[in-house]
Amino acid sequence: MIYLELFWAFFQIGLFSFGGGYAAVPLIQHQIVETNHWLEMSQFADLITIAEMTPGPIAVNSATFVGQQIAGLPGAVICTLGCILPSFVIVLALSWLYVKYRSLKTIQGVLTGLRPAVVAMIASAGLSLLLLALFNASLFTVRLSDFRIIEALLFVFCLFLLRKTKIGPIPIIFGSGLVGTLIYVLMGK
C-alpha cells in the first residue's frame, strides 16, 4: 500500500530530523532515494533547489513534492501529515509541560538560562543570512570582492524602515524582492 509506505517514510524523517533545515537533507535523501527509490538523485537535487526557492521548511516541501510525484494530491497530503505528526505530538507534550510548570522556580531558572542561548542561535542564523544576502557566501567563504552593493543598500533601507516605521516584516520581504528586481532590470544586469 503506497500511501502507508509514504506515510511511514516521512514519519521517520519527521521523527529523526533534529536541528532543522539542512540537517534533514541526508535523512530525506536516505528515505526517498536510497531506501524507497521514489526519486532519482538528479530529481532529488531538483527538489532541494525548489525547496530553497520557495517558502516553508525543507522537510515539508520535500514531503509535498515526493507525495505529488508518486501519488498525486492525496499522496502530498499524506506525506506532509506523516512528516509533521511526530513533531506535533512531541511539541504538544512539551508545551503542555511548559504551560503547567513554567511558574516553578527551578523551571524558571532553566528557562532564564535558555533565553540568552536562543538569542545567540537566532543571531547566528541572522549572520548566515546576512552574509548570504550581501556576499552570497558563508562565514568561511566570504570574500570582500563579492560584496553586493545593491543588496547592501536594500538591507540598510529595509532595516531603517523596520526600526523607524510601523511597516511589518511581510511587506518588507516582498517589497525588497520587487524593488531589488526592478533595480537589476533597470540596470540591465
Add this chain to the structure above:
Amino acid sequence: MKKQSENAALSHLSDAQIYWKLFWTTLMLSVSTFGGGFVIIGMMKQKFVQQLGWLEDDEMLDMTAIAQSSPGALGVNIAIVVGYRIKKFWGAVVCTLGAVIPPLVIISIISVFYNQFKDNTYIAIALQVMRAGVAAVICDVIIDLAGGVLRTKSLLWIGMMCAAFFATAVFNVSAIVIILVCGAIGLLNVLAEERKEASK
C-alpha cells in the same frame, strides 16, 4: 497579574475570531518565510508580541527553546507551541494547518511546471535580492532580543549569549548541545541562589 494582561488583549475577541486570527497569521507568515525557521520566529515575535500583544518577549524565547528541542521543522514547531499557548489543542491544530498549507499548495503547483520556474531569470533575481529584506527582518529582531539580554546587566547571561553565539556561528555546535548546557547552567544558577537565600 500576568493572567490579566493576557486577557486584556484577547478578551474582546470571540473564540472563532481568535482561531481565525491564529490561522490567518500563521498562514501569512508561512507564505513569507524565505530563509528558514529562525526568520519565522522573528516574524511571529513581531506579530504576536508587538502587534497583537498576545504573548510576551520572554515567552517567545521559551517557546523557541521548546520548538528547537523537538524534532521536525522549526517553523512548524513554533507554530504548534504558539497555537497551544494561546488556544490549547485546537489552537495548535489551527496554527499547524496555517503553517503547512502554504508550502503544500506552492510545491504542488511548482512541481507541475518546475522547469519554467527554475530557469526564469526574474525569479532568480527576486529570490537573491529578497534575501536582503529577510536579513533586515531578522537583524531587526536580533537588535531587540540582544538588547533585552544586555539590559539584564548580568555578566553571566551576557557572557553566555556571546559564548553560545561563537559556538554556533564559528564552531557549528548543534542546537541540542547548546540548549542542554545553557539549561543546566540556568538550573545551577537558580539552585545556588536558593541556597544563598536559605543560608541568610
